Amino acid sequence: MIPSQRSRFAIPDGVHYLNCAYMAPLAKEVSAAMAEGARLKEQPWSFRPADFFSIAEEFRSRAARLAGAEADCIAIVPSASYALAIAARNLPFARGQHIVTLAWALLRLLPVRARRIFSLSNFPIVCPTD
Secondary structure, three states: OOOOOHHHEOOOOOOOOOOOOOOOOOEHHHHHHHHHHHHHOOOHHHOOHHHHHHHHHHHHHHHHHHHOOOHHHOOOOOOHHHHHHHHHHOOOOOOOOOEEOOOHHHHHHOOHHHOEEEEEOOEEEEEOOO
16 A cells, blocks of 8 residues: 655645545645746746757656656647547548547547537547548
8 A cells, every 4th residue: 555645745634635636736846846947937048949858858758767668659748638639630530430538628629520529428429520
């Protein structure tokens, strides 16, 4: 069993937060790293264009090691729904095949030919239209 990690978070005693699917609390270390990153932007003139890529490439390398993958297999995206939309947009599919999504917001990124939606309770189904 994993020991309690409560001390890593700013969760007061008596609070039992279980809604991490909505918004997970940040670990104190993550908050500190975010503050440090924000402080770097206090002096934007000290950034060189190469810095933007070197930071991202270092992250991709570390994430790849953690996942047991190659860095070229790691993509940095702004959200999971955006990543799913990009993946769906690049998958070849034809009439009779479906992409089932949990949220229709990503559909704006799909090709126009795939935007016919059939609702199955809360799960939109995207079908090719050509």
